[in-house]
Amino acid sequence: PVYESSSVTQPAAPAVPTTTKSLTPATLDGYGENAFWGASAEKYLVKQGLTTDTLRDPMWVKDMALADKIAAAVLEWAVDHGANTFCHWFQPMCATSRHGQTGQIWLRGDSIFIPACFVAYTGKALDEKIPLLRAEQAMSREGTRLFKALGHSIDGLLTNIGLEQELFFIPSDAYYKRPDLQMCGRTVLGRSPALGQEGSTHYMAPINTTKSVFPCMQEIQQECYKVGIPLKTRHREVAPNQYEFAPMFGHVVGQIDQNLVAMQLAAEIAPKHGLRALFHEKPFQGVNGSGKHNNWSLSTKCGAQLLNPEEITKRMGDFKVFPIVMAALISGVDKYGDLMRMAIASPGNDFRLGAMEAPPAVISMYLGEDMTKYLTKFMNGEVMEYIPSTTDIDLGVSYCPKVTAPAEDRNRTSPFPYGGHRFEFRAVGSSQNVSMVNTVLAALAARQFKEIADRVEAGESGVAVAQSLLKKHMKSVFNGDGYDPGWPVKARKDGLWVVESGVDAIKMFTDAKNTELFSSLQILTPEEVTARQECMLAHYILTVETEVLCMIDMIKQHIIPSCKKAGVDDSACTTAMSEMESALKAVHAASTADGATMCRTLRLEKMRTVRAGIDELEGIIPAEMWTLGTYKELMFID
Ligand code: ADP
Ligand code: MG
Incomplete structure (x- = not known):
């Protein structure tokens, strides 16, 4: 089944706590006292x-x-x-x-x-941060040029992001009965229990103050507050034992640092509550995995929001800025969607993207009908101001006030929907450092700002350039159902980026147009791109190798002994192990690039087949003879 990895805030908790245990609510006392700021x-x-x-x-x-x-x-x-x-x-x-x-x-x-930044002796960037800082600088430089070409003087641009962090909390004792969670962060085996996320029994449950997760989340919030991280939102998520935190958004560089700190704090604090925090994109088969929605917007350094049509129009006194910026971003996504796909190609995302779980591996953007109609008219010569339409929702209850709904709902099947004043890159994986994701977004924005600025400086009008870019690139706007099985087929025909395999996406990192993008904007030299690609592929291989070795150990040390005890035929296990062992040998004999492709097949095909057989055995072996933690023990505590 395809489940949406959504993040709707849960309904309000019951007013009266059902516990006598005293809780320390997360307070703002001491906010930021442990941050030098x-x-x-x-x-x-x-x-x-x-x-x-x-x-x-x-x-x-x-x-x-x-x-x-x-x-x-x-x-x-x-x-x-x-x-x-x-x-x-x-x-x-x-x-x-x-x-x-x-x-x-x-x-x-x-x-x-x-x-700190981390460079080689030769000065080449070896970390996630340097490319991000360079990309922000390029985006600001080219954006300022564009504004100047359009007749507006600004003090520079910056990226703001807000990261919705999904994660699982599972009981420590069950965690220690799972070598795969300890070694790989995900379960490579495990039979689905009778109840999964159907019926949203976890998602829609009230905050349960008698159990450990709530105090754990409060402590994480409190510790985040102390170091100045405004981790304001907390709620349950779709899968059993899945939760989410989100901070108030801010400048991309600080937000990424703070996200990493928040993850680290969660990992440290959970064990104090008898829990483990899992950040893997897909710890459990059969239920939703975790994402990290990268809410993304651009603003001038003095705070004018480029993606808020009304605000930017008012602050610049020029309604043309908004459609020109949109044309830059639409064309950027269309040209460099392969890089967006590359940036989310973390090993764990294999199980969320590309026909596994939504959002799909097609890179498109959702603007909603209202804005799409407006930009289409603009493109065809009807140049006017964009005023988003709103509607009033009447609840039909005399004393309830009307609610104003924005022009568009957010499309949760799109990897990159416009969500009112921001885009939300929804396909990002939960365990990722999102520096490369934001490096790519800043780079494609910089590149297209530069193109428009160059052409305007050479005599074209900003409107004309935007119109020509839209004509060529509007195809990347898709407002339909991204889960529709016909969509990837159509998208491919339309010339969108459809890259199902993360490994293939990593291989596209070094395509000529991509190395040219990074080097011409002084973000990464061709050597730095190649080195990064090699790292990503090697990391992928290492991940899969660990998973395979772990699976083999679990079969030998747990599954076969359980089968013997229960008098169940285990011959399939022996065959499976030798097949996986020889597949690993072949990977070791291959180049990094070929090895990564082989690993992907090994992981998504062979390991899955082996797993299916073992999960069936789990269903017939008596519980007391089963020595691994079960999905029931791992996922149902709260
Ligand atoms: P959702 O409805 O998607 O679950 P959340 O409230 O959980 O939304 O998270 C939305 C995130 O987006 C928050 O971190 C919020 O601060 C951030 N955000 C809101 N507006 C912007 C913006 N203009 N630019 C960047 N991030 C934003
Ligand atoms: Mg949310």
Whole structure:
């Protein structure tokens, strides 16, 4: 079945808690006290003759005399707060969700964490952060040029994101009975229980204050608040034991750092509550996996929102800015959708994308009928202001006020729907560091801003350029049902990017048009692109290899002994193991590129067949002879 990986906020909890256990509600007391920012930093900065404004302009990093003063302030602050250790905190490539990676300086326990970049001796970027910083710079530079060409002077552009983080909380004791969760973060075996997510029994349940997850989530929120992460939203999600957190949105660089910190805090705090936090995109077969919706928008540095038609029109005094920006983004997605697909090609996303689980592996964007109609008219010469239509919803109850509905609902079957003032990249995986995702989005925006700016500077009008881009690229706008089995077929015919295999998408990273994009904007050199691709493929192979070895161990150490005890035929297990072992040998003998393709087949075909057989055995072996944690034990606690 195809389930939507949605994130509707759950209905209100019952007013009266059903427990006598006292809970400490997450409060804003001490908000940001463990982040070197604002009020918590003020006293120490003032002592150095500085103010909190000093930190707002990142150029301080380059001014050695100033940086020394700030360092002295940080040191005094940290020591006052009990720190005796410091850590340069960077974001390595292909790190798993369990390892923390880097915005602002923050403190936890006895250590201060100082966000850092990581380069090779040769100066080549080896981390997730440098390309992101370069891409933001390129987007701001080219966007400012575009605005100037259109007759508007702005102070630069920036990306804002808000990340909805989905995850599972499972009981620690059952976790320790699952070698696959410990080694791979996902179950490679496991029979589906009688009840899954059908009926939304977990999703729509009230916050259950008697069980461990709620206090755990409160503590995670509280610890996030202390380091200045506004992790404001919390709710249940579709699959049993699945939950979600979301912060208030902000600048992309800080948000990514904060997301990584929040994940790390969740991973650390859950065990205190007898739980484990799972960030894998697909820990359990048969129920939804987890995503990390990357809500994405652009604004001027002084805060005018480019994707809010009414606001940008008012602030610029020019209604043409909005359709021109939209033309840039539509053409960017159409030209570089393969890179968007590449950026979400994490091994875990194999099971969510590409005919496995929605959103589909077709990169398209949803604008809604209202805006699509407007842009189509604009493209065909009816140049006017976009005023989104709204409707009033009447609940039919005399004392309930009317609710104003926006022009469009969000389309949850689209990988990149417009959601009112922002796009939501819904296909992003839950365990990902979203730096590459945002590097690609900033790069494609920069590239198209540059194209329009160049052409306007050469004498064309902004409107004419936008019209020609729309004519060529409107095909990437798709407002229909992304789960419709006919859509990928049609999309391919229309010339959209349909890349089912994540491994194939990674291989497209080095296509000439893509290396040209990154190098011409000074985001990544061709060598850096190649190195990154190699890392991603090697990481994929390592992931699959671990999964296969783990499966073999589980068969040997658990499944076969259980079968023997129960007197059930286990001959299929032996055959399966030798087939998987020889498949791994073949991978080792191949190149990285071929090996990754072979691993994908091994994982999505062979391992699935083996698993199906074993899951059937689980159904007939008496429970007391089964030594692995079951889906029932892993997924039904709350
Ligand atoms: P959903 O309805 O998709 O579940 P949530 O409220 O869970 O929405 O999360 C939406 C996320 O999008 C939040 O992190 C929010 O701060 C962020 N967001 C809202 N507006 C913007 C915007 N203009 N730019 C970037 N992010 C935004
Ligand atoms: Mg949500």
